[in-house]
Amino acid sequence: xxxxxxxAPQRAIFDRSGLxxxxxxxxxxxxxxTLSSIVKGQKQICYSPKSIIFHEGDDSDSIxxxxxxxxxxxxxxxxxxxxxxxxxxxxxxxxxSFDEECPFTAECVEPTTVYKxxxxxxxxxxxxxxxxxxxxxxxxxxxxxxxxNDILPMMHLLAEGRVARLLLILARRGGANCNSGDRIQISxxxxxxxxxxxxxxxxxxxxxxxxxxxxxxxxxxxxKVLIKNLPGLIAIAEGE
Amino acid sequence: xxxxxxxAPQRAIFDRSGLxxxxxxxxxxxxxxTLSSIVKGQKQICYSPKSIIFHEGDDSDSIxxxxxxxxxxxxxxxxxxxxxxxxxxxxxxxxxSFDEECPFTAECVEPTTVYKxxxxxxxxxxxxxxxxxxxxxxxxxxxxxxxxNDILPMMHLLAEGRVARLLLILARRGGANCNSGDRIQISxxxxxxxxxxxxxxxxxxxxxxxxxxxxxxxxxxxxKVLIKNLPGLIAIAEGE
DNA sequence: CGTCGGTTTGAGAGCCTTCAATTCTCGTGG
DNA sequence: CCACGAGAATTGAAGGCTCTCAAACCGACG
Numbered sequence: 050x051x052x053x054x055x056x057a058p059q060r061a062i063f064d065r066s067g068l069x070x071x072x073x074x075x076x077x078x079x080x081x082x083t084l085s086s087i088v089k090g091q092k093q094i095c096y097s098p099k100s101i102i103f104h105e106g107d108d109s110d111s112i113x114x115x116x117x118x119x120x121x122x123x124x125x126x127x128x129x130x131x132x133x134x135x136x137x138x139x140x141x142x143x144x145x146s147f148d149e150e151c152p153f154t155a156e157c158v159e160p161t162t163v164y165k166x167x168x169x170x171x172x173x174x175x176x177x178x179x180x181x182x183x184x185x186x187x188x189x190x191x192x193x194x195x196x197x198n199d200i201l202p203m204m205h206l207l208a209e210g211r212v213a214r215l216l217l218i219l220a221r222r223g224g225a226n227c228n229s230g231d232r233i234q235i236s237x238x239x240x241x242x243x244x245x246x247x248x249x250x251x252x253x254x255x256x257x258x259x260x261x262x263x264x265x266x267x268x269x270x271x272x273k274v275l276i277k278n279l280p281g282l283i284a285i286a287e288g289e
Numbered sequence: 290x291x292x293x294x295x296x297a298p299q300r301a302i303f304d305r306s307g308l309x310x311x312x313x314x315x316x317x318x319x320x321x322x323t324l325s326s327i328v329k330g331q332k333q334i335c336y337s338p339k340s341i342i343f344h345e346g347d348d349s350d351s352i353x354x355x356x357x358x359x360x361x362x363x364x365x366x367x368x369x370x371x372x373x374x375x376x377x378x379x380x381x382x383x384x385x386s387f388d389e390e391c392p393f394t395a396e397c398v399e400p401t402t403v404y405k406x407x408x409x410x411x412x413x414x415x416x417x418x419x420x421x422x423x424x425x426x427x428x429x430x431x432x433x434x435x436x437x438n439d440i441l442p443m444m445h446l447l448a449e450g451r452v453a454r455l456l457l458i459l460a461r462r463g464g465a466n467c468n469s470g471d472r473i474q475i476s477x478x479x480x481x482x483x484x485x486x487x488x489x490x491x492x493x494x495x496x497x498x499x500x501x502x503x504x505x506x507x508x509x510x511x512x513k514v515l516i517k518n519l520p521g522l523i524a525i526a527e528g529e
Numbered sequence: 530c531g532t533c534g535g536t537t538t539g540a541g542a543g544c545c546t547t548c549a550a551t552t553c554t555c556g557t558g559g
Numbered sequence: 560c561c562a563c564g565a566g567a568a569t570t571g572a573a574g575g576c577t578c579t580c581a582a583a584c585c586g587a588c589g
Contacts, residue, residue: 179419193429193433250568
């Protein structure tokens, strides 16, 4: 479950479609535009670490696709704790599922460039292009699948399993081939990780230490780890 | 955040659309069909408690809408623990976000009737009806929003907060007006609740007891509770 | 009336959080 | 090039929360 690539080319996303009629695929013609092709015309916007792309509560009048970097989507609970819903990496699109208001704040974790697309433009193009509207539905489906497979099981795991699962998510996103020996780049802080998987900074640290002592990973630096035993890591990430 | 109704009429769902072009709404004409209208032509299928509507791994060749009853969607983790992803109630639709295989088993919690629609039919109708395809996108959006607002915060709460949150979800679904004094019907078992919010049966029980002793709810029977102090319950559900 | 599944309560062990102190990392300025 | 300082990471100890194991209770049903 961990090894399929979420950065599959658009065609692959289409091919997995359970909604569009395959027989109609050939009739799309030249006016069929993918979100990617629309995005290519936009200029890139650059952000430095810790800068905010949009705030929770802002009018959700645009959607964004990351060209590079990393962004986290978060919100504060009434008790003051921060809840990180998702980390976005290159190619990820954010905003398609938003209503009038942004339900999250989007803050850059590292230097980031994004394409910005007006929601009104997406609306208009969707209304005229069944293919594009289908692509949007596919993207929403993918988002739900990711939520289902990556995030939801976190709630049922102990600390070590949650951290292992996060590492595997990062490994899958970062490196194409994900084997024992591969290096994982961890751009976010321990506190970010904690707010993502529902633990404290200290517990995240201790979990890293346990995984290290168990020989499943080895630490190059706080933000780089090597996978020493992938099957073992997967086992932990799935609850022993 | 808890009090908006997820069972809003279809029009309301359309009106909240962030994707369809409002200007095109009037051109839908008579061929515009909603999922609800399609469903009305189907015959109902009845299931008794504990019966299975579909198994994890089955070909996902149909989608379902609940007419009445309650269904839980679950899957087993490699460690043997069961993970309940969602409880479906009347009007809920399941399957739109599935790929070739069902990612969950759907098991009835109580006597349940469903409408069954072939996925191929949805595909075909979607290909010919932008309005229907838009409705599908809206339903996926709603599912994501629910996941974001109801489920995701669970991971960051203690046992009492998770149970309080579940009670509010049930209250919102069950009764239209949700005030102190309202009765909540809890059809699933304590074990089901535990597998949903990532705890054990015993901890769920103890959390109910704590909420009772705190005067936030009172127990009519194991499967019926009264809300005694809604603001207090909401506070707990959001992390104090 | 007895059984069975589900619920509730208790006790002890293990996990996570909190609070505190220490170490590490890395960019900056000398 | 090296020293310095701020922020991040790590480690320790104590206490609270949750899990496990066990036992008692309850209600529906045959």
